[in-house]
Amino acid sequence: MAPVATPFFFYMLSGIMLLGGIVVITRKNAVHSALALIVTLLAQAALYLMLYAPFVAGVQIILYAGGIMVLFLFVIMLISIERSQKERQFNKQWLVGIAAAAALGGLFIAVYTKGKSLFPEGQLTYAEAGNTQAVADLLYGPHSGMYMFAFEIASLLLLVAIIGAVVMAKKRI
Amino acid sequence: MTDSKTFSPLDLDTPEKPYLDANELVINMGPQHPATHGVLRVILRLDGEKVLGLECVIGYLHRGVEKIAENRTYTMFNPYVDRMDYVAAVSNGLGYCEAVEKLLNVEAPPRAQYIRVILTELNRIASHQLWLGTHALDIGAITPLFYTFRDREEILKIFEKYCGARLTTHAFRIGGLQYETYNGFEQDVKNFISFFKPKIDEYEELLTTNRIWLERTKGVGVISGKDCIALGVTGPVLRASGVKWDIRKAQPYANYKNFEFEIPTGASGDTYDRYMVRMIEMRQSVRILEQAVAGIPEGPIMAKVPKVMKPPVGEVYHSIEAPKGELGYFIVSDGSTQPYRVRVRPPSFVNLQALDLMCRGQLVADVIAVIGTLDIVLGEVDR
Amino acid sequence: MQELLNYISSYLSSDQTPGGAGNFLWALIYILLVFAGLSVAVIAMNWLERKILAHMQVRLGPMRVGPHGLLQPFADALKLLLKEDIMPDEADKLIFWVAPFIVTLAAFTVFVVVPFGPTHAITDMNIGILFMLGVSSLSVLGIVMAGWASNSHYPLIGALRSSAQMVSYEVAMGLAVVSAILMTSLNQQGTGTLSMIGIVEAQQAQGTWFVFKLFPLGLIAFFIFAVAMVAETNRAPFDLPEAESELTAGFHTEYSGFRWSLFFLAEYSAMIAVSSIAVTLWMGGWLRPFPNALSGSTWNLVFSLFPGITFLFLAGMCFYSTARMPKHPYFRIQTAGLAIFGALLALIALVLFIPAVRVRIQDIYWFCIKVAAFMYLYIWYRGTFPRYRFDQLMKVGWKILLPMGLGVLILTAFFGLWSTTHTNLWHP
Numbered sequence: 008m009a010p011v012a013t014p015f016f017f018y019m020l021s022g023i024m025l026l027g028g029i030v031v032i033t034r035k036n037a038v039h040s041a042l043a044l045i046v047t048l049l050a051q052a053a054l055y056l057m058l059y060a061p062f063v064a065g066v067q068i069i070l071y072a073g074g075i076m077v078l079f080l081f082v083i084m085l086i087s088i089e090r091s092q093k094e095r096q097f098n099k100q101w102l103v104g105i106a107a108a109a110a111l112g113g114l115f116i117a118v119y120t121k122g123k124s125l126f127p128e129g130q131l132t133y134a135e136a137g138n139t140q141a142v143a144d145l146l147y148g149p150h151s152g153m154y155m156f157a158f159e160i161a162s163l164l165l166l167v168a169i170i171g172a173v174v175m176a177k178k179r180i
Numbered sequence: 181m182t183d184s185k186t187f188s189p190l191d192l193d194t195p196e197k198p199y200l201d202a203n204e205l206v207i208n209m210g211p212q213h214p215a216t217h218g219v220l221r222v223i224l225r226l227d228g229e230k231v232l233g234l235e236c237v238i239g240y241l242h243r244g245v246e247k248i249a250e251n252r253t254y255t256m257f258n259p260y261v262d263r264m265d266y267v268a269a270v271s272n273g274l275g276y277c278e279a280v281e282k283l284l285n286v287e288a289p290p291r292a293q294y295i296r297v298i299l300t301e302l303n304r305i306a307s308h309q310l311w312l313g314t315h316a317l318d319i320g321a322i323t324p325l326f327y328t329f330r331d332r333e334e335i336l337k338i339f340e341k342y343c344g345a346r347l348t349t350h351a352f353r354i355g356g357l358q359y360e361t362y363n364g365f366e367q368d369v370k371n372f373i374s375f376f377k378p379k380i381d382e383y384e385e386l387l388t389t390n391r392i393w394l395e396r397t398k399g400v401g402v403i404s405g406k407d408c409i410a411l412g413v414t415g416p417v418l419r420a421s422g423v424k425w426d427i428r429k430a431q432p433y434a435n436y437k438n439f440e441f442e443i444p445t446g447a448s449g450d451t452y453d454r455y456m457v458r459m460i461e462m463r464q465s466v467r468i469l470e471q472a473v474a475g476i477p478e479g480p481i482m483a484k485v486p487k488v489m490k491p492p493v494g495e496v497y498h499s500i501e502a503p504k505g506e507l508g509y510f511i512v513s514d515g516s517t518q519p520y521r522v523r524v525r526p527p528s529f530v531n532l533q534a535l536d537l538m539c540r541g542q543l544v545a546d547v548i549a550v551i552g553t554l555d556i557v558l559g560e561v562d563r
Numbered sequence: 564m565q566e567l568l569n570y571i572s573s574y575l576s577s578d579q580t581p582g583g584a585g586n587f588l589w590a591l592i593y594i595l596l597v598f599a600g601l602s603v604a605v606i607a608m609n610w611l612e613r614k615i616l617a618h619m620q621v622r623l624g625p626m627r628v629g630p631h632g633l634l635q636p637f638a639d640a641l642k643l644l645l646k647e648d649i650m651p652d653e654a655d656k657l658i659f660w661v662a663p664f665i666v667t668l669a670a671f672t673v674f675v676v677v678p679f680g681p682t683h684a685i686t687d688m689n690i691g692i693l694f695m696l697g698v699s700s701l702s703v704l705g706i707v708m709a710g711w712a713s714n715s716h717y718p719l720i721g722a723l724r725s726s727a728q729m730v731s732y733e734v735a736m737g738l739a740v741v742s743a744i745l746m747t748s749l750n751q752q753g754t755g756t757l758s759m760i761g762i763v764e765a766q767q768a769q770g771t772w773f774v775f776k777l778f779p780l781g782l783i784a785f786f787i788f789a790v791a792m793v794a795e796t797n798r799a800p801f802d803l804p805e806a807e808s809e810l811t812a813g814f815h816t817e818y819s820g821f822r823w824s825l826f827f828l829a830e831y832s833a834m835i836a837v838s839s840i841a842v843t844l845w846m847g848g849w850l851r852p853f854p855n856a857l858s859g860s861t862w863n864l865v866f867s868l869f870p871g872i873t874f875l876f877l878a879g880m881c882f883y884s885t886a887r888m889p890k891h892p893y894f895r896i897q898t899a900g901l902a903i904f905g906a907l908l909a910l911i912a913l914v915l916f917i918p919a920v921r922v923r924i925q926d927i928y929w930f931c932i933k934v935a936a937f938m939y940l941y942i943w944y945r946g947t948f949p950r951y952r953f954d955q956l957m958k959v960g961w962k963i964l965l966p967m968g969l970g971v972l973i974l975t976a977f978f979g980l981w982s983t984t985h986t987n988l989w990h991p
Binding site for chain 1: 655658688689690693694696697698700701703704707708710711719722723726727729730733737754756757
């Protein structure tokens with residue numbers, strides 16, 4: 008199916024993402040922040056869809072919006088709102104913050120201008136159908152399973168993190 | 181838990197202690213709550229879903245029954261006692277009538293005794309049925325409620341045929357009965373016995389071996405026999421904790437000594453044991469009914485009682501085994517037509533004291549199960 | 564004009580879903596049809612649940628509004644719409660307002676990929692099943708928001724319970740789903756699919772529903788899903804978030820009127836949605852029973868008569884009830900109404916017997932009848948089981964279903980590989 012109004016949707020979703028991000032850091036009520044973050048994540052999933060990566064989009068929704076954010080909310084809901092409303096929201100180190108932001112922005116611009124060779128010219132076309140199979144092939148495929156090793160290391164890391172979380176949370180094992 | 185000395189009342193005045201960033205929750209269960217069986221208000225202090233302690237607030241249904249008694253003659257007060265434990269009105273009447281009879285030193289004739297036992301045991305079954313239905317409903321099984329109400333209807337029909345009332349029957353009079361049995365009373369009771377026996381199996385089929393039911397009731401709301409005695413808890417709750425105490429056997433009243441029946445006891449004192457004890461009690465009540473209906477003697481139904489009752493100066497305590505536990509009446513007579521003081525020992529009220537002890541360390545859902553298993557009637561708690 | 568007609572008719576000759584064919588008009592028509600059908604199904608389910616539950620419990624259920632209470636759902640809907648819409652003073656207004664819509668939206672959106680037939684889906688996605696799980700998991704957010712925004716203890720506890728419950732059962736559910744997806748790859752090419760239509764086609768190609776595939780592995784996976792899906796939809800015996808006897812009504816305690824009815828709508832459409840997943844993954848989706856063993860034109864004819872017979876049976880029941888209606892003049896309108904309803908059903912049955920309709924309606928019929936069986940199970944559970952306690956619920960989810968799901972997944976992978984390399988062992 009031919010894409011429709013791609014620039015419009017791209018800018019709309021990006022706008023939603025940015026807006027959501029700003030709301031996340033400016034709200035005093037933590038629950039509102041979390042909900043804005045969910046909006047951001049959903050918009051990001053939609054962007055993945057526009058990049059013809061439906062599998063990544065689906066995983067984004069299941070894991071982040073449906074799983075992790077629910078756990079976030081779970082914890083945040085129990086926090087007393089009255090107290091967090093009184094607390095100071097931003098710390099006063101403006102200078103450091105501006106410097107860090109400027110450095111990061113400079114890095115981005117430098118990469119974009121100097122490293123043009125890194126970005127391929129023209130458009131890549133991905134097949135919409137068979138996307139999941141393509142991902143699987145890249146991860147585990149017999150011929151092109153080039154990310155197998157990286158994937159397994161990431162899995163191991165996650166396993167260690169899970170065990171660590173259990174050890175830290177439980178008083179007695 | 182089992183040591184009654186560790187039991188201290190819940191301190192609601194100290195400020196709430198923070199737990200991580202989450203505060204302890206204090207929630208109000210009732211007085212308008214679907215599972216508090218009327219207007220009981222329970223203030224729960226929770227850590228997450230774990231109960232740290234609770235306090236019962238009662239009195240929403242207080243009508244001053246005991247005070248009313250002081251301004252009524254002995255006969256006039258009789259219907260009032262039906263309004264205390266309204267699901268077991270016949271038992272209440274029996275206890276009161278027998279207490280006054282003791283005071284007057286008269287005894288109801290044998291035929292009246294038999295009919296009293298029949299009606300009381302029918303009422304015990306009706307009360308247990310209502311308990312089973314609501315208790316199962318609290319734990320989430322909705323269907324048993326309708327089964328028990330269908331079968332309870334048969335008992336109420338017998339009551340209605342006998343005395344015209346279904347719930348607050350006022351079936352007995354001091355000294356015996358007012359009404360002779362209607363034609364076919366015995367047949368009705370026999371029909372009920374044969375109708376009801378398979379129904380108990382039906383209830384048990386739904387619950388007794390149901391895995392979820394077992395998980396929800398086993399090990400929930402455990403109370404030891406020692407704690408029961410310390411708190412004055414009686415009835416099926418006490419028996420489920422392994423104490424073989426039933427006033428029908430221990431201090432036989434009416435003519436219970438003429439009947440053969442077993443007293444079921446439990447071992448662990450948890451909700452499941454209380455459930456089983458009551459289920460077996462229903463079967464035993466049927467057994468008593470069978471014997472009683474087969475042996476109703478002929479004869480008068482009313483002893484010789486003066487029209488104007490003036491019991492001699494003195495006091496009497498008489499207790500019976502109501503469906504919910506020991507129901508006692510303490511009556512002081514000053515020789516006039518009205519009692520000087522009536523004090524009721526209601527089983528529901530006393531049993532309710534054990535709620536805190538039974539619920540500590542359990543979850544919110546268990547509080548509901550424990551309130552159900554205590555089988556309280558707020559009309560009797562508040563009087 | 565001609566172009567427009569071509570645009571409309573071009574889809575009819577294509578062999579795809581409207582989404583696949585890229586035909587927006589037909590996609591819109593399909594969306595409207597699916598949502599209208601869903602609303603009817605929820606209404607019917609509302610009536611059926613009350614009736615069936617009542618008959619299980621020696622009651623009659625609704626009897627007053629319309630013959631045998633047939634109009635009761637409409638009366639209820641009217642009542643809910645007319646009710647005052649109460650919002651607690653201390654509630655978080657925006658979130659309180661938006662929560663029911665999120666739940667409803669999530670519950671309805673999943674039907675985009677539900678395949679009622681090889682071409683009868685709004686669209687077929689490459690990530691179909693992933694999309695369904697993902698979007699339905701978003702409804703937790705709505706529930707959490709509703710509970711928190713009410714600013715009251717009971718809804719908060721209800722929301723906490725339901726979020727914990729849904730997140731934990733999603734894990735077991737996902738594992739069961741993955742083991743079913745693994746089975747789609749047991750073919751010559753060795754490639755599976757996540758597409759809902761593809762999964763059913765794989766069952767057709769392999770000649771067996773996945774419940775019976777690699778027996779008993781498919782059955783165990785199906786069982787895990789069947790338990791988890793009840794927990795996911797907060798229904799008895801896992802209805803703790805709305806445990807009536809403990810938390811009054813759980814997360815929607817503070818809701819009333821129209822907003823409450825949205826939660827109701829969402830709950831029932833979520834039930835239908837998860838049942839559709841179960842049907843698609845394990846029960847062969849739109850396939851009729853024994854498409855391979857009992858093939859041939861005679862059997863095709865016999866099975867194609869089923870939709871008509873079903874409606875004829877329903878019509879017969881209506882006529883039987885009409886004959887049994889009291890003869891009192893008071894019931895005249897009700898009796899006539901029931902007879903008209905029966906005649907309507909009979910008319911539908913006759914339409915379904917027309918060969919052209921008969922052949923085309925089959926897929927949808929078999930899919931719906933399978934989903935209906937699951938819906939009946941839901942009602943049956945509710946009439947039979949007591950409610951789990953929260954910790955027990957978690958124990959069942961994490962300590963029983965999750966290890967079982969993992970084991971089934973590993974065994975499915977192992978025996979699946981085995982069966983493709985040693986074909987004779989499993990499929991002689």
